Amino acid sequence: MSRRSAGFVNTWAEAQRAHQRQIEAEQRRRREEARLARDYQRRAAQGHREYRQAEARRRTEELDAQVATLQGLLTEGCQAPAFRATSLMRVEDIPPFDPGQLAWPVRMPDQSQYRAQGGWTASRRAQAEAEARARFEHDWHQAQAAEAQRQQQLAAFRRDYEQRAEAQRAEVRRHNAGITEVTAGVRRGDPELVVEYFSAALYASTAWPGGFPRQLMAAFDPAARQLVLNWELPGYDVVPEAKAVRYVPAQDQDKETARPVTQRRALYREALAQSMLLVLHQLFAADEHRILDSVALNGFVDAPDPATGRQSHIFLATAMAQRAAFADFHLEQVDATSCLTAALRGQLTTRPDQLTSVRPSRQPVEVGNQVVTHGGGGEEPDLYDMDPIAFESLVADLFRAMGMQAVTTQRSNDGGVDVDALDPTPIRGGKIAVQVKRYRNTVPPTAVRDLYGTVQDVGANKGVLVTTSGFGPGSHTFARGKPLELISGSELVDLLHRHGLRGRLGEGGRPTPTHPEPSAPATPADDYNILGMMWSGNVALDVCALVCRGDQVLSEDHFVFFNNPQTPDGSVCAATASAPDKAAIRVSFDALPQGADRFVLVAAVDPEINPDADLSGFTDACIRLLDPSMNDLDRLEVSDGRAGETALVLGSFRRRSSGDWDFVLGGKGYTGGLEELVQEYGIEVE
Template identity: 65%
Template sequence: MSRRSHGLMAVWAEAQRQQQRQQEAQRRALAQQQRDQERQARDAERAMARMHRERQAAYRQQREADARRRTEELEARVAALSGLLAEGCRAPAFTADALLRPERVQEFAPGALATPVPMPDPNRYHTPTGGWQLGARRDRAHEEARARYEQDWYAAQAAETRRQNQLAAYRQQYDQWAAGALQDIRAHNSGIEELRRGLRAGDADAAVEYFSAALYSSTAWPEGFPRQVAAAYDPAARQLVLDWELPGYDIVPQTRSVRYMPTADQEKETARPAAQCRALYRDVLAQSMLLVLRDLFAADTHGTLESVALNGFVDDVDPATGRPAQVCLATVMAPRDAFTLLRLEQVSAVECLTEGLRGQLSARPDQRAAVRPGRLPGDVDGGATVVSHGTDSEPDLYEMDPIAFENLIAELFRAMGMQAVTTQRSGDGGVDVDALDPDPVRGGKIVVQVKRYRHTVPPTAVRDLYGTVQSEGANKGVLVTTSRFGPGAHTFANGKPLGLIAGPELVDLLGRYGLRGRLGAGSTDGPDSAEGPPDHNILGMNWSGEVALDVCALVCKGSGVLSDEQFVFYNNPRNPDGSVRTLPGFAPDRAAMQVRFEGLPADADRLVLVAAIDPQVNPDADLSGFTEARIRLLDASGEELGQLEVSDGRSGETALVLGSFRRRAGGDWDFVIGGKGFAGGLEELVQEYGIEVG
């Protein structure tokens, strides 16, 4: 073989080796990639397994925590039942002073009407003195400046005259309202003084009314305890005789503890021994009887009671007739002298009731084993009897006793799954009911104010509630009324931790949770009613830009105006009943509208506000200059209640729907922003709402 062929073989061999090395490197890389993928898969499997174990552990911990929480709640409930009497004895005693109302009314607040209209400054109307001007031109400039000044001065004087007239009219209306409100307060307080005189004189009606109020207003009773009473007073024996509803057997938790079983993935409840349930229930009944006696004697600051004859009953069914019946489970006649010697915080309730006071207590109250009641309210000759809202009659919320009404609201919140108690009338900081929502997400402390009104609740009440929420550190405030709320109230409450429950919604809630209540007919003021100052609102309109606009209103049902007369604009400044009127705009508003929402026609469900280019002032303008628009919602005094968002205008459009106030099911009004524009001006817009333009 030649040297040349040997060299070619060497080159070929080297190429083969290079190819083999490349193939080997590729096989090694592929094998490494495969090993890496397998390792990553094993790591992912281990991570998934670890995550699964962690999730299982977290799930188990959560279920175990839930079981412990339920057990702790059961233990806390039993502790509350066992300490019912001791805790109740720490509650403040009821007095007649708690029924008094302070002699003060909402102060006169004229708002913007208190500020005089500023007069124009003549110095701003001087013509420039510099430069060279002909005499005639200079004189004409002076005349024009003086004319502008006089025009603005007369306009400001007219606005100031209107302000003073409005202020005087509002002051007169306020004085009339304030005098009436103060008269109502004094009449109420005079009634309390008459009640006191009746107590001192041994009047039966006064005694029943006062001591029933003491039981209704007591803060000693925990959630789930009923408050139904029938009472009579015997003046000769100075004895109060009453039947009091006791809690049912279900007040005692039948479960002792809860434990999570991971193998079955379910909670296992351990039942409380039947003997323990019976003993606890019997103790609760005895504590309840003693607590009623304590509340009555503690409230007796006039020496009205020499003794109390108390019967405790539960509602049940008569097995002979199948009809509802009352079963008496405890009875006692407690003389004041014997009761005041007791140290209730340290007694055994059952022994105190049966041995210390010689009363009777059912041996098997869980089986409704009855005892013979002592003296009954119906046995008292000429005695006055009163029954709470817990009876079959559906109470008129307007006529209900104020304390009974507050207790009904507290009972409603308890029926909704919350803890709720009424507060004492004095020193409660404006809170009628304290509630606690146990929900871990939306729950927390809730302060509740109760307004038994017949007329629209003024926005000041909502503002006061918000101040109370902040001062009390509560999570939410709720205002409950028998009447309704106006747009000012809803505007202020929007975005704040406030809830507003109007009369119709209240009746619906009561029925939904098995409680009773109705709104009586008639419009005359009843107890605790508050008409308030004049109930109209002012809608002040302002915007940026030089464009001149006409602001109009349409009283509608759905998408159609009720009639042509319900279109309020510059040629028809008011609708037939005067519930909607145009007003001249005064600073800072460029246009204004007065609305009395309660006076709107009954078949109207919305009030639509619109704006359109004034063709006489700006014939060639469009709404591109309509920006930064806002509606200020004012009360009758001119005080701002809130601001409503309004859409900006767009190029090519000459009319715009600003928004509409829409009537809610409860009679309140909410604002819904508009935004639909029209190129054909006000004529095209009103045709959209059914007005024919000739």
């Protein structure tokens, strides 16, 4: 079964929810018919005034019921059964064969019922008996033919039934096999199937009131075991603007009492907090295989941006929940707003009615795996295929949407500037020189150096380089400390979406990998090691890794550091350190590119945190070799740092002819920091 076939899980879950909505619609129709019947009887039995007063009371009760539904959203939602993949399994419930009238054989004629009629004479009696036999034989042959035809029809009907029954059984088995495959993929931690599974859990939920949106964007980070999810929240109109309705006899009309703005805002804010907590509850409750260690959840509304007027995703809430901490909450008893903002340390906008946004902690586009979107509409333009002039205009639109003045330059004599922008913000604002690179491969450091020269030539306060691809370590190292900002493809898509503009990168919404390597043998999801780095002293270090052939890195994308958290094939990636480690790298040795024979670990002083420090405080260091269960397999000693040095090769793992990897102690230090170290491994910086 192909990976794309897993999408039917969401389709079936949505169909299940659609069926539930049909049932609810039918119930509402019946209630409405009953209400109309009661109204008719009431009008017939009561006077006009009494009827209008009763209608006003009924409308007030409906408003109160809407508010009660919002206030009880979390409590009621927590009582709903947890989603299980088994709930999507179908039963081979084939109705028994029912041939109907064909089950009954044709009744054969009874010869005793065929008697001679008349016959006073011998000749007439013989003739009558002959006629009776002839009628009997005729009817008998007719019945025999009808019975033969019935049996043929019955056999054909049975064959048709068996074919349809077998087709239904095959469909049920195919469906159930697909569910089983998805479940197995979830156990393996397959990012796409994990997202499909938890999307189905949210779509199949009956805890949400009718009319609540169900748009999401999600990605799964297998290294952190974290689901990153953008979930659409209900709009401000979910809280009724009216508080009560009363009938005014003198004017013969209903008058609505407005709900106070502060009360409406408080109710809406509470509903947003309850929605966020309910999503987290449903995700963790559905995680029967305990795949998730945490969930990064961002809640947004799809509304016109107050600043630009463009339709945009405006984030009103964000939270990152750890399973262990969330499991201790008694959600039926918490104050939702306090739980979200205090217990989870999340953010919730203080003025949701004015669409005041918060900044999400992590978004799906920041995860290295494919981002899956459900519930949204319209096809977004592929930035790779966009006309270059149209792409520059889109970037100018983005800067204008961010509150700046921006125009595209003429194609000739532009001085290396594609978009002229002006940030009107006092002190930190000023003229911005923008260059646009619609690349598929990594932007070379020469382009960053050229931009820096352009900034100096045109007297700009800042230079911004926007690309559809990414930047290597040489570019980031050069840009550090200079008035330059580098915006990669994934960051560009994120900015476009935040400000109501549209764009994607290829089919999956992510940049295509650069410098493809020969494919390595398939490696199980749990076949990896964690390299935990521990040391004494308070010096802040960046621990990095290089995938090399000899003493040269395979490509800039094979240098894993703070601005490049993983290699293109995912065989090496940064990991969250667990005490006593201060840094960690995850590596699948068997999945490293075939052309690689060395895996080098290095450390450098972080110049932003400790600008004046060196490695003299780097002592008692070692690398802990851990299995996926974080069991300590070995400890590899590392040389101490020396005064004056700011970067150090900790050691390298080297591939032997047998295919095994041995660790070789490093110790070479550098006074020029990480920049000098990576240049020695073939990474261009200057």
